[in-house]
């Protein structure tokens with residue numbers, strides 16, 4: 001029986017980018033079976049050999065850096081300057097994961113008087129990875145590299161919007177000599193993801209995507225405490241701007257614009273809510289508006305390069321327009337409207353809306369919309385910042401270090417920044433959130449933790465056994481000594 005086709009298209013032109021077959025449930029089962037068959041030999045290889053494969057993968061990505069960046073730009077619409085950065089992040093992940101593996105999950109032995117204590121780590125076995133579209137190479141790679149390094153084999157289902165990027169990454173692994181079966185790609189959307197997540201022979205699932213899908217997966221895994229489930233989900237991220245000196249206003253506005261509109265607002269770490277002191281910060285708004293008006297929105301390979309491209313699809317643009325309209329209808333005031341110059345294309349302008357007196361649903365608006373919220377004092381600002389079921393990233397822009405001390409202590413989020421954008425997190429630090437942003441299995445530097453489990457041992461080279469207190473002859477033995 002022929003399989004349904006999966007086609008990815010360039011959001012900025014509508015042109016076809018990649019075409020292939022969508023995996024059926026049987027294909028998913030075969031992929032898991034192949035990964036299972038390959039796992040013991042991969043784990044048995046010395047760590048040095050697994051590291052060499054990873055380093056060859058890094059070289060293969062270096063050789064194809066531009067191809068990879070082009071493919072990501074074509075499938076997502078992200079500007080070429082940005083996707084070259086994503087290709088670099090893919091390469092950088094290898095060294096960072098090797099350091100993290102040693103530091104977080106390395107082996108240790110300690111000799112005592114009566115026995116040796118050892119701590120070693122073992123891979124879980126076969127791990128499934130479900131990837132998002134917005135960083136289709138870097139984020140799944142952030143699970144795959146540490147997973148393979150720890151000795152797992154992996155089955156990766158990329159986003160249905162970015163199959164070509166996953167296929168190209170696989171070519172890099174093949175060029176690196178990763179043994180057959182160690183990384184299986186299954187292409188498809190929700191149904192393929194469900195089949196993979198529900199397969200009885202995976203040992204765990206590493207997910208990056210929306211909170212809605214993450215909740216569905218948590219329900220699917222509810223009765224499987226034996227399987228590892230790492231959920232990296234979205235946010236409704238706050239950025240407080242407070243007590244900024246006159247001279248710093250323009251710089252503050254640049255931080256706000258970058259936080260809100262980088263990647264056309266399609267980063268989980270983008271600021272969604274800008275919280276300011278009632279009336280006082282109108283100058284900031286003036287600068288934010290001025291910079292936002294100056295941002296180039298364009299196709300990925302345009303010259304000069306755009307600041308941001310389209311959102312990923314017409315469907316995504318429709319959803320955002322609807323969410324925006326709902327805010328307007330519920331009382332929000334437009335400061336910069338959300339515009340879509342061509343109704344058949346998903347290019348959106350950066351939008352700012354005063355939502356202070358609106359009914360604001362605590363949902364992630366995954367696009368270039370920044371909601372302004374005015375409050376009376378800093379207590380109210382922090383309360384508003386924490387007024388969300390999510391807790392991924394949060395930022396404070398202020399010249400006052402004491403305010404930052406308070407903010408850092410009182411805010412609930414996994415990424416908390418001061419006078420830096422809310423996005424652009426480092427892979428050399430843990431990356432994850434609280435609330436509906438994750439399930440306490442931070443990724444990036446801490447990905448090593450969910451890719452292996454600890455085994456603690458008490459050991460002796462020779463057999464030494466004795467029953468002491470409680471054995472009838474113990475007293476006599478003691479007396480004889």
Ligand SMILES: NC(=O)C1=CN([C@@H]2O[C@H](COP(=O)(O)OP(=O)(O)OC[C@H]3O[C@@H](n4cnc5c(N)ncnc54)[C@H](O)[C@@H]3O)[C@@H](O)[C@H]2O)C=CC1
Pocket residue numbers: 130131132133134135139157158159160188189190191192193194197208209210211212213214216232233234235267268269364366392432437443
């Ligand atoms: N916390 C983090 O590290 C990050 C979170 N994200 C979040 O990801 C979202 C954007 O990515 P999307 O691709 O739109 O997310 P999504 O949740 O729609 O899809 C993610 C993956 O799950 C699959 N999937 C969808 N429904 C499924 C189901 N019922 N069962 C199994 N698999 C299913 C998709 O095919 C895709 O591979 C945003 O919410 C963003 O905040 C994105 C990047 C980083």
Ligand SMILES: O=C(O)CCC(=O)N[C@@H](CCC(=O)O)C(=O)O
Pocket residue numbers: 134135139142266267268269270422423424425426427428431443444445
């Ligand atoms: O996973 C890592 O290595 C670091 C985290 C990271 O790259 N975060 C990015 C965006 C991820 C996203 O929003 O999709 C960032 O903080 O900008």
